[in-house]
Amino acid sequence: MEFTNTAWSLLPPLVAIVLALITKEVYSSLFIGILAGGLLYAHFNITVAMQHIFVDGMIGQLSDSWNVGILVFLVVLGSMVMLMNRAGGSAAFGKWAVTHVKTKVGAQIATIVLGMLIFIDDYFNCLTVGSVMRPVTDKHGISREKLAYLIDATAAPVCIIAPISSWAAAVTGFVDGTNGLSLFIRAIPYNFYALLTLVMMFTITYLNFDYGSMNLAELNHKAKLKERKKKDAASLTGAEDQPHPPVSERGKVIHLVLPIAALIICCIIGMIYTGGFFEGANFIDAFSNSDASVGLVYGSVVALIITIIFYLATKVLGFNECMNAIPEGFKSMVPAILVLTFAWTLKSMTDSLEADQFVAGIVANIADNRALMSLLPALVFLVGIFLAFATGTSWGTFGILIPIVVNVFGGDVNNELMIIAISACMAGAVCGDHCSPISDTTIMASAGADCKHINHVSTQLPYAFTVAGVSLVSYIISGFIRNWAVCLLIGIVLMIGTLLFIKKNAKNPL
DSSP: OOOTTSGGGGHHHHHHHHHHHHHOOHHHHHHHHHHHHHHHHTTTOHHHHHIIIIIIIIIHHHHOHHHHHHHHHHHHHHHHHHHHHHTTHHHHHHHHHHHHOOSHHHHHHHHHHHHHHOOSOHHHHHHHHHHHHHHHHHHTTOOHHHHHHHHHHTTHHHHTTOSSSHHHHHHHHTOOSSOHHHHHHHHGGGOHHHHHHHHHHHHHHHHTOOOHHHHHHHHHHHHHHHHHHHHOOOOOSSOTTSSSOOOOTTOOTHHHHHHHHHHHHHHHHHHHHHTTGGGTOOHHHHHHTOOHHHHHHHHHHHHHHHHHHHHHHHTSSOHHHHHHHHHHHHHHTHHHHHHHHHHHHHHHHHHHTTHHHHHHHHHHHHHHOGGGGGGHHHHHHHHHHHHHHHHSOHHHHHHHHHHHHHHHTTTOTTOHHHHHHHHHHHHHHHHHHHHOTTOHHHHHHHHHHTOOHHHHHHHHHHHHHHHHHHHHHHHHHHHHHOOHHHHHHHHHHHHHHHHHHHHHHOSSOO
16 A cells, blocks of 8 residues: 555554543654655565664654754754753843733733744744743733743744745745745735734634633633732742742843843844855845754854853853853753654654655645636645644645745736735645744744743643634635735624624633
């Protein structure tokens, strides 16, 4: 039996996802999915399967320069967060937030706005927003699951509608024969999933309600807080995983703000440097041609050095204390690194089974049916969700679907339906990536919020599915109306109306 380029190629990620959701244990679930992929590829020859899993898969993924760059970035970010905690910057920021961010709604709005402002890169977004906002959300009794959702929902969904981001650069690279950036900008108003996700976050925050498993997580967290208050005050350090983390008493808010500002500035400079900005390219072109993995490493390492020098100069930490914090930060990122390694290995299994080619064939067959052309955006949206969910990669989904859509319309940039279909591809990819437990962005959001990964996934799914449902209806409508203003307005009204209906019928509200 042939397993490549067939429905069997989708079995490994489905096995991993289903097991993770059932068992609530992500490591073994991912490994079983990897094992299934290796056995299918090797036609159940154990020796060949082991070779494929560990040499072609795991070692191959850990030898990839892009992946190694992301791991280095993770380690450096973990070290910076630990330094900020040890220097007392996180604690000082938490105390400052007590007097300036007075409500739970305000803490959530602040998290959303910060996430929207850091639109350069989704990895960078997840870890930075998490490290800054954890003390604030902890103080206002917001569960780590809710924080992880707010981080995740302002990572990829914001990056995919920001023309200056690593995601815009990726998308434009998949469009041949036309101005990719111009096409990206024209597709933004039709990116219903990204835009309606923002509408949803602000709406549920303003209405102050949750539903589904997120509501249960919030209720459980509230109960735990009551129990904890009887024993001790909640920590504001953001380092609750350590029994008694040594925190400097001389720390001030500037000891959090300056390192974060340095990180943002240095990472932007690092990215445009890799895109040739200092060799004459303009800012937009430099971003389009940047190597995000390398740029983020350059930026984060320089920011780490600046942070250490700043802490030594202000005497909040000694040199030995700074050096001791670095390996502790590395340790804090080990769970995320392990999950990422397994997720990348699982992706290599599905790639070797040609799952992407199987799905591409389905899309091409749909596109050949001219009677379905007005429904093409909705169909592309659904296929994009499924492919990104199963493979855990939105960029890979872009690479498969966007060229197909462009070819269907002959690259006619004046055809509004092509713009809608390309936007549907991007929206579907982001939605699938947002939902998938094997997505690196989802893993990063869990790490940034210091939340158990599978808890984040299970609480986020009902919210993501709600937005996906409204987005699907919006794409069906847009295929016939083909006017972004009308369709977006309809989508926003439907989104708010759906949430009001859910709130009215929700059980056990907060």
